[in-house]
Amino acid sequence: MGELGVFELIGVPPQALFGQLLLGLINGAFYALLSLGLAVIFGMLNVINFAHGAQYMMGAFGAWLLLKYCGIPYWGALAVVPLVVGAFGVVLERLFLSRLYHLDHLYGLLLTFGLAIIFEGVARYMFGASGVTYDNPLPGGVNLGFMFLPWYRAWVIVFSLAVCLSTWFMIEKTKLGSYLRAAVERPDLVQAMGINVPLMITLTYGFGVALAALAGVLAAPIYSVTPKIGSEIIIVVFAVVVIGGMGSILGSIITGFGLGIVEGLTKVFYPEASNIVIFVVMAIVLVARPAGLFGTAK
Numbered sequence: 001m002g003e004l005g006v007f008e009l010i011g012v013p014p015q016a017l018f019g020q021l022l023l024g025l026i027n028g029a030f031y032a033l034l035s036l037g038l039a040v041i042f043g044m045l046n047v048i049n050f051a052h053g054a055q056y057m058m059g060a061f062g063a064w065l066l067l068k069y070c071g072i073p074y075w076g077a078l079a080v081v082p083l084v085v086g087a088f089g090v091v092l093e094r095l096f097l098s099r100l101y102h103l104d105h106l107y108g109l110l111l112t113f114g115l116a117i118i119f120e121g122v123a124r125y126m127f128g129a130s131g132v133t134y135d136n137p138l139p140g141g142v143n144l145g146f147m148f149l150p151w152y153r154a155w156v157i158v159f160s161l162a163v164c165l166s167t168w169f170m171i172e173k174t175k176l177g178s179y180l181r182a183a184v185e186r187p188d189l190v191q192a193m194g195i196n197v198p199l200m201i202t203l204t205y206g207f208g209v210a211l212a213a214l215a216g217v218l219a220a221p222i223y224s225v226t227p228k229i230g231s232e233i234i235i236v237v238f239a240v241v242v243i244g245g246m247g248s249i250l251g252s253i254i255t256g257f258g259l260g261i262v263e264g265l266t267k268v269f270y271p272e273a274s275n276i277v278i279f280v281v282m283a284i285v286l287v288a289r290p291a292g293l294f295g296t297a298k
Contacts, residue, residue: 032253035240056230127226
């Protein structure tokens with residue numbers, strides 16, 4: 001049976017199937033980047049950063065502001081916005097989160113949830129509920145025969161995967177990463193080696209926030225840049241993190257891309273379930289393996 005016969009058998013045109021797979025990979029790229037930032041922050045600080053979606057939104061609006069008022073195009077925003085928003089995250093950590101580390105996780109979650117509401121309200125006041133639009137920096141694409149592949153969407157998938165794998169390599173395979181992992185288990189020992197653990201924790205939070213802002217810059221040309229762009233995705237991202245395993249770097253990457261593909265395939269074969277399939281998977285995983293697919297029980 002040929003390829004067309006296979007598609008006839010399952011009753012799905014190849015353009016629809018591969019188109020939804022592409023959308024699934026796009027969504028998976030953002031799920032992976034955002035859940036990676038959450039995993040880095042939780043793994044190092046034990047803080048459930050509910051402001052992550054708002055920081056993703058700040059990255060998208062930051063790219064638009066740089067273009068409109070400073071003339072800095074998309075490629076410059078990729079470098080500038082994560083640094084600026086990450087620095088803002090450093091300030092937040094020093095002013096607020098650093099005071100909560102000796103308390104229950106719930107306090108950090110409530111604080112970051114409140115900050116997310118504030119940031120979204122400020123964005124709504126400044127830009128309006130409808131938000132703004134950001135032009136595609138890589139127009140056009142290539143016709144592969146079975147589907148049309150836009151250049152920008154291909155770039156997002158490749159670039160986000162490269163960032164995710166680079167972050168995993170840095171944390172798991174370098175000396176800096178070994179210090180970070182050791183600081184989680186034995187901060188007193190790492191401090192005794194002359195390493196400034198509080199500064200390392202602060203910069204780690206800033207790095208996690210910068211990953212969220214980077215995802216926001218990548219999202220700006222694809223999605224409508226509105227104040228709710230973060231709150232609309234963060235619940236799904238938290239589900240991805242839970243499925244992969246809280247604090248698991250590799251788990252966040254594999255699960256992010258994998259669940260994006262699952263979501264895309266669900267839109268092809270059973271569209272009514274596409275909005276809940278990730279949460280169904282989360283429920284099954286929590287029953288079978290409460291620590292997540294790549295997490296470890298403590």
